[in-house]
Amino acid sequence: MTxxxxxxxxxxxxxxxxxxxxAFTGDHAEAQDVVQEAFVRAWDRRASFDAAEAPEAWIxxxxxxxxxxxxxxxRRWLELVRRDSPPEQTPGPGPExxxxxxxxxxxxxxxxxxxxxxxxxxxSVDQIAAETGAPVGTVKARLARGRAALARHLSPEExxxxxxxxxxxxxx
Numbered sequence: 384m385t386x387x388x389x390x391x392x393x394x395x396x397x398x399x400x401x402x403x404x405x406a407f408t409g410d411h412a413e414a415q416d417v418v419q420e421a422f423v424r425a426w427d428r429r430a431s432f433d434a435a436e437a438p439e440a441w442i443x444x445x446x447x448x449x450x451x452x453x454x455x456x457x458r459r460w461l462e463l464v465r466r467d468s469p470p471e472q473t474p475g476p477g478p479e480x481x482x483x484x485x486x487x488x489x490x491x492x493x494x495x496x497x498x499x500x501x502x503x504x505x506x507s508v509d510q511i512a513a514e515t516g517a518p519v520g521t522v523k524a525r526l527a528r529g530r531a532a533l534a535r536h537l538s539p540e541e542x543x544x545x546x547x548x549x550x551x552x553x554x555x
Contacts, residue, residue: 401418404418404443406499407450407496417453444514485536490532
């Protein structure tokens with residue numbers, strides 16, 4: 384991939400990937416950071432990329448792994464901070480956002496990733512299986528369990544928005 388092709392790819396894919404990782408992390412700045420880091424790593428390998436080989440999937444995978452690593456690091460740090468200081472009070476986002484992010488965060492990471500890739504990234508079950516390395520049946524099970532868990536955490540309207548709009552168009 385030439386520098387010009389990479390620049391065009393970056394301009395087209397960056398906003399989309401940030402949106403997808405935002406749904407996974409629940410933090411817009413964190414999503415921007417991990418996607419930017421993934422693009423830096425892709426830049427170093429741009430000569431080996433071919434547009435036909437789905438570089439966006441590679442970048443999404445790298446960004447997701449970076450987000451998981453950062454989450455683990457932050458969780459360890461937070462455990463240390465909680466021992467030494469009282470929690471800080473800050474105003475939060477709106478109730479709809481909080482409900483969805485809380486519901487997504489309540490899911491196990493594998494289910495959350497499947498739900499985000501399917502409903503936010505608009506990937507098919509087969510594409511999710513290829514990207515995550517999980518069998519198709521496992522992806523379907525993760526989606527079903529993730530949807531069921533989301534339905535328990537969200538209002539009926541929120542759950543329908545998350546799970547009902549794509550069932551007819553993406554059944555696999």
